[in-house]
Amino acid sequence: xxxxxxxxxxxxxxxxxxxxxxxxxxxxxxxxxxxxxxxxxxxxxxxxxxxxxxxxxxxxxxxxxxxxxxxxxxxxxxxxxxxxxxxxxxxxxxxxxxxxxxxxxxxxxxxxxxxxxxxxxxxxxxx
Numbered sequence: 001x002x003x004x005x006x007x008x009x010x011x012x013x014x015x016x017x018x019x020x021x022x023x024x025x026x027x028x029x030x031x032x033x034x035x036x037x038x039x040x041x042x043x044x045x046x047x048x049x050x051x052x053x054x055x056x057x058x059x060x061x062x063x064x065x066x067x068x069x070x071x072x073x074x075x076x077x078x079x080x081x082x083x084x085x086x087x088x089x090x091x092x093x094x095x096x097x098x099x100x101x102x103x104x105x106x107x108x109x110x111x112x113x114x115x116x117x118x119x120x121x122x123x124x125x126x127x
Contacts, residue, residue: 002026002116004096009121012086020081020121022096029074030054033099033108036070036081038092038123047109048094049081052102059105064090086125093120 008020020036035050049070050059058070069082079096097114107113 002098004098004116004118006094006096006118006121009094009123011124011126014086014088014125014127016086016125017082017084018086018123020083020094020096020123022079022081022118024077024079024096024098027098029072029077029079030056031100033101033103033113034072034079035097035099035108035111035114036079036094037097037111037114038090038094039120040089040092043092045095045111047111050103050105050108051079052105052108057105059109061109083123086123088125088127091123091125093122095120 003025005023033052036048037045038048039045067085072079096118098116099114101113
């Protein structure tokens with residue numbers, strides 16, 4: 001079974017940093033696309049960053065380019081989202097998700113393609 005568990009969320013002041021982790025099991029990293037998504041209260045879920053299937057092209061939403069970085073550690077079966085220069089508008093529940101589908105980096109930022117989801121971790125950025 002595929003399992004995804006996010007961690008690392010919390011409360012941080014604007015301009016601060018957080019690193020989210022997504023521990024995954026039940027699949028081989030290179031065979032799946034993995035994405036980070038977020039959902040703020042009253043808003044639709046949006047794609048933040050992603051890895052496509054091997055060779056693992058990365059993608060980022062325009063709103064986070066230059067501030068967020070996605071990375072992976074295959075030995076630890078984990079994917080990370082390093083978030084710097086956080087803004088109050090980054091406040092949301094952050095989810096990681098996985099799919100077997102072969103997607104472009106643009107498509108991999110769309111939540112409709114994903115089959116497996118974690119439970120989410122809350123990120124709150126105070127002004």
